[in-house]
Amino acid sequence: MELPLLKEVVIILGLSVLIILIFQRMKLPSILGFLITGMIAGPNGLSLIGAAHEVEILSEIGIIFLLFIIGIEFSIRGLIKIRHTVLLGGLMQVGGTLILTTAFAYLLGLSLPKAVFMGFLISLSSTAIVLKLLQERGQMNTPNGKIALAILIFQDLIVVPMILVTPLLAGNSGNLLMSLLLMSGKFLMVVGLLYILARYVVPLLLDRVVKARSRELFILTMVVICFATAWLTSSVGLSLALGAFFAGLIISESEYSHQATASILPFREIFISFFFVSVGMLTDLQYFVGNLPVLLLFTLAVIVLKLLIIIVTVMLMRYPLRTALISGFTLFQVGEFAFLLSTIGLRHNLLEQDVYQNFLAISILTMGMTPFMIAYAPAISDWLIRAGLPARVRDRLMQVRNRRKLPEDSSSTTWHDHLLLVGFGINGHNVARAAAKAGISYAVIELDPEIFHQAKAEGEPIVFGDAADEMILQHVNTHEARVVVIAISDPHATRKIISMIRRLTETAHVIVRTRYVTEIEETLRLGADEVIPEEFETSIQIFTRVLNRYLIPWDKIQHFTGQIRAHNYEVLSSKGIGMEGQAQIQSHIPDMVIAVLPVQQDNNRIVGKTLIESGLKSKFNITVLAIRRDKRYITEITPSTTIRTDDMLFLFGSPEKISEVNRYFVL
Missing domain, CATH: 1.20.1530.20 (Na+/H+ antiporter like fold)
Structure with a gap:
């Protein structure tokens, strides 16, 4: 039996694979490869x-x-x-x-x-x-x-x-x-x-x-x-x-x-x-x-x-x-x-x-x-x-445009020793919220009119404009800022803003959010003090929790993650983690874990029994660290402590024994 369209699908996908492989070697977009595939295989090409x-x-x-x-x-x-x-x-x-x-x-x-x-x-x-x-x-x-x-x-x-x-x-x-x-x-x-x-x-x-x-x-x-x-x-x-x-x-x-x-x-x-x-x-x-x-x-x-x-x-x-x-x-x-x-x-x-x-x-x-x-x-x-405009004309146009952007009461607003946020998206908004709770004075520059008007209505100290313009940066007293956080998604605009900031101040600590780790080197070269790439920060947050589950001491985890950031995330590159990094994060209690297991109504083997009667210690060599019961925690554990339905048991032991206990609970 012949399947309709099967031949066409095979030809299109097969030819696309060959052409796109060539285009990838030439660093050309794959979209062009698909267009060329259609021209070659279509009725006006090879039919x-x-x-x-x-x-x-x-x-x-x-x-x-x-x-x-x-x-x-x-x-x-x-x-x-x-x-x-x-x-x-x-x-x-x-x-x-x-x-x-x-x-x-x-x-x-x-x-x-x-x-x-x-x-x-x-x-x-x-x-x-x-x-x-x-x-x-x-x-x-x-x-x-x-x-x-x-x-x-x-x-x-x-x-x-x-x-x-x-x-x-x-x-x-x-x-x-x-x-x-x-x-x-x-x-x-x-x-x-x-x-x-x-x-x-x-x-x-x-x-x-x-x-x-x-x-x-x-x-x-x-x-x-x-x-x-x-x-x-x-x-x-x-x-x-x-x-x-x-x-x-x-x-x-x-x-x-x-x-x-x-x-x-x-x-x-x-x-x-x-x-x-x-x-x-x-x-x-x-x-x-x-x-x-x-x-x-x-x-x-x-x-x-x-x-x-x-x-x-x-x-x-x-x-x-x-x-x-x-x-x-x-x-x-x-x-x-x-x-x-x-x-x-x-x-x-x-x-x-x-x-x-x-x-x-x-x-x-x-x-x-x-x-x-x-x-x-x-x-x-x-x-x-x-190149399109003479420098004098371009500067004059920017000054006129920027004056229109500044609020009427801008002259009465002063900032000193403040935090400057460039971009008021999710990251910028969260940083501003934390600064407000900490009592830190801050100013915001935002280019999106919708975000600007919304933030202005909420009473945020925000200025509309392009942070790459010198007059906008001068208006928010960039030269007196202690920290500048650039949290926008445009890498080209980010580089321009860094260069302009460094023309105004060398003392401000500039923190930049980027999407990829490949942008770190160029961003630092232009004058950023810290660069935080999203792709590796997510990894750090994940393996921080992984190391925590393996009972690595918290100070060791913090030291390890600090080293990664200090060396611009090189530890996470394809070269892998060096011996020094491995030695710094060795667990002090090897092959032991902490697990949380629920006690359900049908766990007849342990419900209503004391810890000594349950056999958790004698049979499995498992230690009960704490019990969560009705939104409160019981930390004073004795052999006579009774296990009840819906308890959450915090257990300490080897992974193999924890697995055995889990099967013991559900059987």
């Missing part, structure tokens, strides 16, 4: 793939899983925080791109309806590529990451009205107003239904599923919630991806969201590869090669146009020029929903075949450039800011 439509269906599943995980990691609270950016930023970006593209396309000879439709296509960016890259690089919570997510959400929403307007542009008129009102009603109905599910139904369902202790059932439940929500939004005319994002938001409010992400991630990685392959399959290589100069010119024009619109949009939302530039280099490409819209345009004769191929080529070229542009966006932005 190795026959079931192109079925492959596109698999790619849709990949987009569903991608948006589902993004929704889980973002949460409803995070979406509410950026609601203004979604509406204002998305509307300005899509509207501005639509107007300019329509004007240029009309000047190039397209009719007005076709020019407007081309504006629809160019205004959309790639949700799949951008969010995947931002997620991999840990930039989802940076200002440019939040801006990108907000604008992409708006684009996903605006696709529906664009689909409704397309027949009207083609002359197939209908009651457009009624259709839009009906669609708005359906959208509100779906949001209301999803709210009820997230508030009442899904938490109860997940509790029952988790109690079943079945990994298969948990994964199946996650997939059903994801697909059911996507199907619900699709059935009322909204996009599948938007439904999957809503499903992720529902799960994000649950305490099981981390396990859901881990369970779905392998499915996403497999199916999202089919999306990129399907995009590559659409390209006519012969047409692409024959018209390469013209296509490159069109691509450059699209990039410049979208960059300008996005930069203006972000700056109008009161973000600095650097954030605007990085956002532009993140969202300059033409996205996957434009492909869906283009097929509708073909059916209504709004796209000629040659225009369609031009559009495909522009889309693939911009998608292929996206990994490089996102990777180098901070460096390119810094260079453009330095």
Whole structure:
């Protein structure tokens, strides 16, 4: 029996493995490998793939899983925080791109309806590529990451009205107003239904599923919630991806969201590869090669146009020029929903075949450039800011902008011998809370307008601005700060801030939070005093608890972890722990552990008996250190102490004997 699609799946995945292995050796992004795979194996290449439509269906599943995980990691609270950016930023970006593209396309000879439709296509960016890259690089919570997510959400929403307007542009008129009102009603109905599910139904369902202790059932439940929500939004005319994002938001409010992400991630990685392959399959290589100069010119024009619109949009939302530039280099490409819209345009004769191929080529070229542009966006932005304006003009503009940022009563605020926090995310907020409890004066610099306004409303001593600007640092008296903590997710911005701080003060103790240990050396070289990488600090917290369970003395554990931090985490590198490190953490009581075992009602062998009658010491050589009973601890243990139901026994002995006692309890 022949399994449909099996040949196509084998060809796609097998060819992808070979190409991506080559790309990895050349340090090229894997996304490019998938695009090249589609070009080679598609109908316009070697024609190795026959079931192109079925492959596109698999790619849709990949987009569903991608948006589902993004929704889980973002949460409803995070979406509410950026609601203004979604509406204002998305509307300005899509509207501005639509107007300019329509004007240029009309000047190039397209009719007005076709020019407007081309504006629809160019205004959309790639949700799949951008969010995947931002997620991999840990930039989802940076200002440019939040801006990108907000604008992409708006684009996903605006696709529906664009689909409704397309027949009207083609002359197939209908009651457009009624259709839009009906669609708005359906959208509100779906949001209301999803709210009820997230508030009442899904938490109860997940509790029952988790109690079943079945990994298969948990994964199946996650997939059903994801697909059911996507199907619900699709059935009322909204996009599948938007439904999957809503499903992720529902799960994000649950305490099981981390396990859901881990369970779905392998499915996403497999199916999202089919999306990129399907995009590559659409390209006519012969047409692409024959018209390469013209296509490159069109691509450059699209990039410049979208960059300008996005930069203006972000700056109008009161973000600095650097954030605007990085956002532009993140969202300059033409996205996957434009492909869906283009097929509708073909059916209504709004796209000629040659225009369609031009559009495909522009889309693939911009998608292929996206990994490089996102990777180098901070460096390119810094260079453009330095080279684009004369130093005198740039400084004057920054001074004018920074004066607008400072609060009206800023002159009355003074800081001395204080703690300066750069970034008021989770880490910054926690440090500020600890400083407040300790009575330490502190100031905060935050670039995200939403976080700034929320913190300002809560009475925090916060200043809006870019900490890389000298005037902002001077305003919070950086030169008089005792400690500076930099807790932001942008490594390029972090390095700029450190350099600027060291221009103002050499005495402040600068502590930097980074994501990877590879960033430590460069950060220290620029002037940081301490660098705390998230990836190894998590490991330290884990093995601290492990060593504690092995009865290593606490002072030895503290000394060992202190050495690791003092030597910039080299002990945790691939070289391993040296002999000196091993000697310092040897246990003083080898092969002995402390365990906590519960006494349940059916433990008839020990319930109601004294310790001497239970045989724990005589049979197993186990010592009872303490008993927890009714939220209190019994530490004065005697042979006549009676064991009761629901007691928690703190036992000391060898691991083997502890295991024997555990079996003795449950038999």
